[in-house]
Amino acid sequence: MFDDRSPIYQQIADKIKDEILSGALREDEQVMSTNQYASFYRINPATAAKGFQQLVDEGVLYKKRGIGMFVSPQAREQLVGQRRERFFAEVVDAMIAEARMIGIPLDEVVARIAAAQVPSGEAGR
Structure with a gap:
């Protein structure tokens, strides 16, 4: 463990x-x-x-x-809030910085994320 x-x-x-x-x-x-x-x-x-x-x-x-x-x-709510903040700081903000550095427009990043929201096989349900 x-x-x-x-x-x-x-x-x-x-x-x-x-x-x-x-x-x-x-x-x-x-x-x-x-x-x-x-x-x-x-x-x-x-x-x-x-x-x-x-x-x-x-x-x-x-x-x-x-x-x-x-x-x-309220422990779960507290932990969800902490993890949410950490996710945005460590993942999303880092992704945005990387996208800007290599010239990927943010609207393209957002479109990619939006496309990933629909699990495969569930489109059109």
Whole structure:
């Protein structure tokens, strides 16, 4: 599950965020404890705890003392907003800059994107 691209605690946080975005974890749903997570993935419990704490600090998870960690209400909306901003900054803005640099008119880029909106086989339905 883990790779060398980023710290394991960050990969844990990202995995839980992805589970929230995909709907696998819903608001107010309890998540695995740090010890369960550490045992399941065979990692140091302190590493798992650091990933969970990051999510608490970001407002994605909240703690119920003596019970565990839960997905915060509005966590999915918050994450969607963050990913949306990141998508535009990293993908769309970069695409626009590249198109300008190589002389592709933006209306041509927009037309290409619009054409991709219709999945193949669904045109004319």
